[in-house]
Amino acid sequence: MKFRFDRETRRQWKDVVMNVAALLCVAIALIPLGSILLEASLRGVQSLSPNFFTLTNANGGIGNAIQGTLILIALTALIALPVGILTGIYLAEYGKNRFGAGVRFFVEVMTQIPSIVVGIFAFSLILELGAVGIVSPRLVFSTTTGVIALSTIMIPFVARTSEEALRLVPVSTRESALALGIPRYRAILRVVLPSASSAVITGGLLGVARVGGETAPLLMTCLGSSFWFGGLDQPCESLPHTIYVFALGPDAALNQAAWGASLILILMMLGISITSRMIIRLRSVSR
Amino acid sequence: MAAKVRTEGLSAWYGPKKAIEDITLDFEEHAVSAIIGPSGCGKSTLIRCLNRMHETIPKTRVEGKVVLGGEDIYALPAVTVRRRIGMVFQKANPFPTMSIYENVVAGLRLNGERNRDKLDAAVLESLKQAALWDEVKDSLDKSGASLSGGQQQRLCIARALAVRPEVLLMDEPCSALDPIATAKIEDLIFDLRKDYTLVIVTHNMQQAARVADTTAFMYLGHLIEVNRTRDLFEKPRETLTESYITGRFG
Numbered sequence: 354m355k356f357r358f359d360r361e362t363r364r365q366w367k368d369v370v371m372n373v374a375a376l377l378c379v380a381i382a383l384i385p386l387g388s389i390l391l392e393a394s395l396r397g398v399q400s401l402s403p404n405f406f407t408l409t410n411a412n413g414g415i416g417n418a419i420q421g422t423l424i425l426i427a428l429t430a431l432i433a434l435p436v437g438i439l440t441g442i443y444l445a446e447y448g449k450n451r452f453g454a455g456v457r458f459f460v461e462v463m464t465q466i467p468s469i470v471v472g473i474f475a476f477s478l479i480l481e482l483g484a485v486g487i488v489s490p491r492l493v494f495s496t497t498t499g500v501i502a503l504s505t506i507m508i509p510f511v512a513r514t515s516e517e518a519l520r521l522v523p524v525s526t527r528e529s530a531l532a533l534g535i536p537r538y539r540a541i542l543r544v545v546l547p548s549a550s551s552a553v554i555t556g557g558l559l560g561v562a563r564v565g566g567e568t569a570p571l572l573m574t575c576l577g578s579s580f581w582f583g584g585l586d587q588p589c590e591s592l593p594h595t596i597y598v599f600a601l602g603p604d605a606a607l608n609q610a611a612w613g614a615s616l617i618l619i620l621m622m623l624g625i626s627i628t629s630r631m632i633i634r635l636r637s638v639s640r
Numbered sequence: 641m642a643a644k645v646r647t648e649g650l651s652a653w654y655g656p657k658k659a660i661e662d663i664t665l666d667f668e669e670h671a672v673s674a675i676i677g678p679s680g681c682g683k684s685t686l687i688r689c690l691n692r693m694h695e696t697i698p699k700t701r702v703e704g705k706v707v708l709g710g711e712d713i714y715a716l717p718a719v720t721v722r723r724r725i726g727m728v729f730q731k732a733n734p735f736p737t738m739s740i741y742e743n744v745v746a747g748l749r750l751n752g753e754r755n756r757d758k759l760d761a762a763v764l765e766s767l768k769q770a771a772l773w774d775e776v777k778d779s780l781d782k783s784g785a786s787l788s789g790g791q792q793q794r795l796c797i798a799r800a801l802a803v804r805p806e807v808l809l810m811d812e813p814c815s816a817l818d819p820i821a822t823a824k825i826e827d828l829i830f831d832l833r834k835d836y837t838l839v840i841v842t843h844n845m846q847q848a849a850r851v852a853d854t855t856a857f858m859y860l861g862h863l864i865e866v867n868r869t870r871d872l873f874e875k876p877r878e879t880l881t882e883s884y885i886t887g888r889f890g
Binding site (some may be wrong): 387449450481524525526528529530531532533534539540544547548550586620 | 691693696698718719721722723724726727729733734737746747750751796799800803846859
């Protein structure tokens with residue numbers, strides 16, 4: 354058999370090779386993801402039982418960890434969403450000057466700081482404040498310090514995504530609002546922000562998912578706890594921390610429970626992603 | 641006829657670049673004034689100076705006066721000026737998250753009007769004035785973006801009219817529309833003259849000839865000539881005007 358390697362054949366072959374290479378890369382990227390999901394599901398399912406959700410860490414359950422993670426996420430969102438979104442509004446609407454460029458650069462750098470460094474920041478901040486007597490030294494390992502650390506991670510993330518979302522709103526939308534004699538701040542809050550709302554909400558939810566999975570900064574702030582939530586000035590358990598402790602634990606039952614906790618954490622974050630997608634879809638359908 | 645709006649020695653800059661220079665021009669009350677000229681001649685800049693939209697772009701500057709019924713608009717708050725002098729843009733831009741109803745009342749509502757009866761009345765009157773009422777009266781709660789291009793532009797006109805301006809500026813309002821939608825808007829401009837003072841920027845000379853009472857011709861930031869529309873097109877005084885309207889450049 355004789356191959357005819359004219360131009361057309363060469364092109365077709367190149368096309369095939371590129372397609373195969375692309376598919377191969379997709380497979381390589383998906384294998385770890387699929388294996389994590391599969392492993393966590395298969396092994397995690399075995400540890401799921403009513404007790405698993407109602408007992409505390411001390412008794413082999415993850416009830417207090419779910420509670421802690423939900424409290425941490427809620428408090429962090431309460432701080433980081435308004436601050437982050439308002440920062441994004443500033444950057445997109447008012448930040449076309451040197452100060453704005455400086456803030457933008459700063460926010461950009463903040464998003465790339467390793468989360469453990471943020472943990473050290475929150476830890477030292479409260480430690481220093483405790484040393485001079487502004488706060489109780491006990492606060493160093495507490496929910497409050499954890500929320501400070503998580504907010505420090507989430508604020509720049511939300512600021513970036515909100516800024517990008519707002520920038521996608523056409524100038525003409527802003528102009529037509531201003532041309533109606535609407536004051537600028539109201540045009541931004543009532544016309545521009547709603548136009549970008551699905552992207553802003555998505556950014557906020559992804560930010561929540563991001564901090565929900567953080568472990569490193571919590572190791573030196575919330576510390577972890579074997580008990581139910583005891584107050585903002587007390588250490589607090591969280592799912593990532595439970596996984597960390599259980600996985601390194603000495604007995605096989607704990608290791609097994611770590612898989613269950615992983616599955617729950619994955620499902621929670623997956624739920625957030627799916628919710629954000631549904632919000633986008635619902636909003637675009639109603640249009 | 642009396643001048644409703646008058647510019648006196650008006651110049652405007654984008655950064656260091658001067659876009660219009662020393663324009664002194666009257667816009668008559670209850671009349672349509674057209675501004676024509678080739679791209680980049682400063683006609684849009686001029687119209688944007690009339691309701692202080694020029695200054696919304698960073699690093700811009702204006703010198704000279706714009707007088708509205710005896711008052712210098714640069715001495716008034718910008719939001720007040722924009723409520724008295726409305727504007728319609730080249731591309732129809734209804735607010736994407738708002739229904740047709742909400743679009744029309746946006747200017748009223750976001751300036752604090754809450755009275756439902758007043759808002760309802762404004763929607764009816766503005767949509768009728770914009771010749772859109774019959775087409776949308778059964779779908780007021782649908783998104784403004786669901787309308788056709790020409791309908792969207794009439795919705796934007798209704799939105800501008802709802803705040804009861806004295807003057808309506810239109811920056812190439814038909815350049816993105818097909819001939820049928822254009823004809824509808826032109827009819828509308830003709831009718832609106834009874835109640836408003838209209839200024840329309842267009843690069844379409846036939847359009848100026850069809851709708852405008854007076855026409856001003858601008859070139860490279862200067863006002864070259866202004867006259868009754870018919871006179872400007874039939875007996876231009878300046879050779880530049882003549883070459884432009886006969887299509888020798890531009």
